[in-house]
Amino acid sequence: MAGSFSAAGRKLRRVQSAISHAIQTLEDTQGLQLFDRSGRTPRFTEAGRVLATQARxxxxxxxxxxxxxxxxxxxxxxxxxxxxxxxxxxxxxxxGLANLQLAFPDLTVTLFTEGIGAAERRVRDGGATLGLCALLPSTTQDLQATALTQVTLAPVVAPTHPLASETRPLTRDILAEHVQLILTDPLQRPGPSFSVVSPRVWRFVDIASRLEFLLAGFGWGTMPHHLVEAALDSGRLVRLMIDDPAVLPGSIGLFAIHDRRRPLGIGARWLLEELQRQGWCAKS
Amino acid sequence: MAGSFSAAGRKLRRVQSAISHAIQTLEDTQGLQLFDRSGRTPRFTEAGRVLATQARxxxxxxxxxxxxxxxxxxxxxxxxxxxxxxxxxxxxxxxGLANLQLAFPDLTVTLFTEGIGAAERRVRDGGATLGLCALLPSTTQDLQATALTQVTLAPVVAPTHPLASETRPLTRDILAEHVQLILTDPLQRPGPSFSVVSPRVWRFVDIASRLEFLLAGFGWGTMPHHLVEAALDSGRLVRLMIDDPAVLPGSIGLFAIHDRRRPLGIGARWLLEELQRQGWCAKS
DNA sequence: ACGTTCCATCTCCTTTACAGATGGTTTTCA
DNA sequence: TGAAAACCATCTGTAAAGGAGATGGAACGT
Incomplete structure (x- = not known):
């Protein structure tokens, strides 16, 4: 490393005997020869070289x-x-998280990705500091919300589904004839949910498996546009044209939320600004 | 961790004061409160909890x-x-390497994967302990070789290539009319190589890029069968039927080699046996 | 109310880490 | 070839750190 024990001592501001002695005790305790002292200047043995990188x-x-x-x-x-x-x-x-780690390499970050409603619950019970989620109308006072972007929603269905070839304008009544696939909060009491149109609903916790069922043609449902863009382009899904925003909203707001009673730390504030800087123009 | 400083002391066979003092000095040097001592038994602060996992x-x-x-x-x-x-x-x-790491988790393993001839050279100059390669006829006394398997060779060509539609039996003379793509040792003097038939050869160090050129129809060459199996099945390559082993050998031996002057260590011997235990039935 | 368990603090002792000095060996250079 | 320089091992003495043991006060359970 430094070429000699003396040089190492100079580098570490220690006398040579300290280096010599320290290495000897290390060799003794491990029962290993770390240096070959036969030459003028000590040379790593193979064991010493390997263990030195381990020690580093x-x-x-x-x-x-x-x-x-x-x-x-x-x-x-x-x-x-x-x-x-x-x-x-x-x-x-x-x-955003990648940039956060660049800016604060020493910050321990924990991430939960779960089904709908879980983010808000975790922030509420203190399990998470920051939540990224769509805000249901349950906005309460103890949560501070910061708008990040709007996610455009697309009501979609498989091309094999009857709704795909429906010629009449899609009113609430026509939609109600078919099974609607919705996302649901597993812990919430299953009651009258937001923008549920059909009386027959299939509930999913996982958005990915809901997409599978949509692709298989089991019913219709609204998906975030960025998740079905590829399927729409390739024709594996078709978009339902519903003009009435009273039936289904065209987009949903995405928010960062946190507990008002617990002010955000430096890293959290930085990430929040970084997320607002991000272009949320969908795609993956 | 242990519930209390006293309990921690019992666990570590230290008196309670030692634990207490050690933690205090740590808190002092880092300028941080690691425990909340307001209760009867000390409780981790958030900083303490995070830093404890770091310390672990x-x-x-x-x-x-x-x-x-x-x-x-x-x-x-x-x-x-x-x-x-x-x-x-x-x-x-x-x-084999995965099993080696299971059997010897503390063994530092270094791997070189390079072009043809490099393994033998590295073993020769001491850069590597063990080499896995085909043995060219340059076998010398200082290298000990252990046979592992035979790799069957397949002379192949793209279906668009004239040789693919050749009706005559493929003699040396017919092959010689076309460009042969061969593997070559970049450091070896480019001389009369092993099983070089055509006077016009294109030399490759990298077997993957040679495969690219074969697929593109730039010439013919012999590939290990396991690397072209998929291409042969899908018709992107066709096999040349050459019966004469004097022209091209049907297979080549794969060996583990090491320097006789440096006896193998425990791990190397174990790996050698493990490699012999492996079924080398091609596939990937 | 009393015994138990906990922590902080103090003192004392052992161990460790380091500095400094010495002697022997190898390398370098005149 | 011979002196100077650089290197290492070893010894001794000292300062710092780590830990043991004792003590006192607070919290908890019975």
């Missing part, structure tokens, strides 16, 4: 610990836990 | 260091470096 790994970890401690002491929140509802576009979130 | 990471690394040192002290070679020629089937190698 330990040091790197220890330094990471110190940096994290210093960052926390300097005011950074120790941990930032984020809950994301599953239909939030992942692209901007991933980019 | 450091400990895991340190334990890995100790285990590696002990393994070496017990006789395991400090490092096992393996050089593999690029056309050796990767499947059995990957399986």
């Amino acid at each position: 790994q330990v040091l790197r970890q220890a330094e990471a610990f110190e940096r994290a401690a210093q960052s926390i002491a300097a005011g950074l929140e120790p941990e930032l836990s984020i809950a994301v509802d599953s239909f939030v576009p992942t692209g901007p979130v991933i980019r | 990471q450091v400990l895991r690394q340190a334990e890995a260091f100790e285990r590696a040192a002990q393994s070496i002290a017990a006789g395991l070679e400090p490092e096992l470096s393996i050089a593999v020629d690029s056309f050796v089937p990767t499947g059995p190698v990957i399986r």
Whole structure:
């Protein structure tokens, strides 16, 4: 590394005997020859070379610990836990988190991605600091919400489904004749949900499996546009033309929420601004 | 962790004051409150909880260091470096290495995968302990070779190539009319190589790019059968029927080689047996 | 109310880490 | 070839750190 024990001592501001002695005790405790001392200047043995890189790994970890401690002491929140509802576009979130790690490499980030409604619940019960979700009309006072973007919704159905070849204008009554596939909060009491039109609904927690059922033609439902764009382009799904916003809203707001009683830390505020900077122009 | 400082002390066979003092000095040096001492028993602060997991990471690394040192002290070679020629089937190698890591988790393994001839060269100059390669007839005394399997060779050509529609029996003379794509050792003097038939050869170091050129119909060449099986099945390549083994050998032996002067370590011997246990029945 | 369990703090002792000095060996250079 | 320089091992003494043990006060359970 430094070429000689003496040079190492100069580098570390220690006398040569300290280096020599430290290495000897290390060799003794591990029962290994780490240096070949036959020459003028000690040379790594193979074991020494391999273990030195291992030791450097330990040091790197220890330094990471110190940096994290210093960052926390300097005011950074120790941990930032984020809950994301599953239909939030992942692209901007991933980019935002990547930039967050660049800006705060010592910040421990925890991420929950779960079904609909879970993000809000986690923020409410303190399990997560920041939530990214669509806001149901249950807005209460203890949650602070910041608008991020609008997700355009597309009512879709498989081309094999009767609704795809329906010629009449799609009124609420016609839609009600068919099974509607909806997202549901598993913990919420199954009651009259938002924008539920059909009396016969199939409930899904996972948006991906709902998409599977839509593709298979089991019913109709509204999907975030960015998730079905490819399927629409390739014809595996067709869009239902519903003009009446009273039946189905054309878009839904995406918000970052957090508990008002617990002010956001430095990292959380930075991420919030970063997420607003992100272009949320859909795509993945 | 243990519920209280006293309990932690009992677990670590230390008196309670030692624990208490150690944690206090840690808190002082980092300038952080790690425990909330307001209650009867100290409770982690958020910073303490996060930093504790970080500290456990450091400990895991340190334990890995100790285990590696002990393994070496017990006789395991400090490092096992393996050089593999690029056309050796990767499947059995990957399986063998995975099992090696299970059997010897503390063994540092280094892998080189390079063009033809590189494995033998690395073993020769000491850069690698073990080499997996086909043996050219340059077998010398200082290399010990262990047979692993035979790789069947398939002379192939793109279906668009004139040779694909050749009706005459494929003699050496007919083959010689076309460009032959061969693998070559970049450091070897370009001389009369093994099983080179055509006077016009295109030389490749990388077997993957040679396959590209074969698929594009630039010439003919012999490929390991397992690498072109899919292309043959789908008709993107056709096999040339050459019966004369004097023109082209039907298969080539695959060997593990090492330097006789440096006896193999425990891990290397284990891997060698493991590789012989592997079914080398091609596929990937 | 009393015993138990917990923590913080103090003192004392052992171990460890390091500095400084010494002697021996190899390399370098005149 | 011979002196200077650089290197290492080893010894001794000292400062710092780590841990043991004792003590006192607070919280908890019975």
